[in-house]
Amino acid sequence: MPDFATETAPFRAELLAHCYRLLGSIHDAEDLVQETYLRAWRAFGGFEGRSSVRRWLYKIATTTCLTALETRARRPLPSGLGAPADDHRVAVAAADPSVPWLQPIPDALLDPAAVVAGRAGVRLAFIAALQLLPARQRAVLTLRDVLAFRTGEVAEMLGTTPAAVDSALRRARGRLAEAGPVEADLAEPAGQGPLLDRYVDAFVRADPGALVMLLRADVELEMPPIPTWFTGRDAVAGFLGRRVLRAGAWRLVPTRANGQPALLEYSAAGDGRFEAHGVQVLTLTGARIARITAFNDPTLVPVFAAPVMLGS
Template sequence: MPSDAQFATLTEPFRPELLAHCYRMLGSIHDAEDLVQETYLRAWRGFDRFEGRSSVRRWLYRIATLACLTALQTRARRPMPSGLGAPSLDHQVPPDPREPAVAWLQPAPDSLFGGDDPAALVGGRAGVRLAFVAALQHLSARQRAVLTLRDVLAFSTEEVAELLDTTAAAVDSALRRARLRLAAAGPVAEELAEPDERTRRSLLDRYTDAFTRADPAALVELLRADVAMEMPPTPTWYTGRPAVLGFLAGHVLRPGRWRFTPTGANGQPAFVVHRGAQPYGIQVLTLAGPLVGRITAFNDPALVAAFTR
């Protein structure tokens, strides 16, 4: 057995990117952390059999990917409300109060993928934007593995075949099917550039101010005409500025109700949200130029702990 120090020196640098990989596969940051722990335990136990025919990084990815595939045999995909049904265009129709028995996609804190370390961000945060991870949920587990290993992490076809104990032809076939299915699931590329840092800061400050003052008129200037809003675990979601603003004004915005603390999730601007003094959830924004294109409000107090460690 290697010493703890030897093993940590060789393997710990890869933890953030392995966590991102497991998150893409599972759609849950809590499940991803559990699988990364399992990966490191398996790697430590088997390190004396590691013969160096591949890199330590590739060896760890093999263990992590196979662990995720095993876990996904008994777990359903984690959708978003927009992946289950059509949007509501009428804010006067109240959200469906029934919360379906669904394990929803979860947001992931940027801090777990390397924080401000540029080297860690390259491997960790690539391919973790909400739209992309949500689209991955439409793929089979094996298609998810092949597409992320090839298109996000840039492993070669031959390397992926070795990681998954299959053939190069099978990898290429799975990759083609995965790309077609991903395209059918809807656009996931960020076709509109995010604003520069100064515009971004101003937009987020104005958004927070409008929310805390309960000022829908101020929000009008910050939202795209085709803005969307979804709020898992509520299955109802809205599209279009009139519907989104109507819902917020009628059901959400109240002076002094909300406290927003800036954070980062999925490589996007986000807020830890408290209702009064109580944790309420995580709100993630998708920016399109100088405006907000999507509001994703994960109204689950249990998520707050992962963003406030």
């Protein structure tokens, strides 16, 4: 009899990405991948090989996620809840921890080959757009358009008909089109290293003038769990310059998330040390920064295998 671990272990990273697409949470995705493997282990003795192990695991994972989504609210970004502000002087809403906000996923937890080839389907704008879809449409679109399963295979996984799959896929694609460009397949521009270095330098030195030079005119800034978000270079640079940037207050550690450049944020703790504050995910277009999504959640930093405290 085939060994369960040998047969199933190679698919863990891609199943994590799949659960993350459906759930929008790295914490929930990790939990449900564990549940998927537990259910698969219990059923492995009855697996007759009528489909591939990979497809069988995806069926279990998708069913597990859809069951979980029956009792969970969708995970938005602030841009999915209201209009942006174009003036940094507006009153900023208080953080809303009651909203189950979208979370980033570290590239290190994904299939490296898929990320490099742009096939991972985890860019932040795409994940945010997926959360606008009903759960089953979300599942159909990811299984068909991201993972390239055939219509009949998806129908078997979801216990429905090919006609129902095709109908759900049309509706899902239509809703994504209405949401606007999601940049799911855009590659990051080449030569981004110097741009990121300049951004980190300007941020840490609290130099809004230098920061302005790195931003697109239509740059956007989101900061979950704060519902207020900003659009436009003047508004974003003005908000950061007046309310965030302070010399010596921050350390930023480069990393990767959602197939994009990212930075771990550490804020001064007052004793010469810096404590985990959150994760910034940057969207680059050309030679400028088009979006800054700052997840102000310290619990995300350990997910990147990073310490929660840095020395002076």
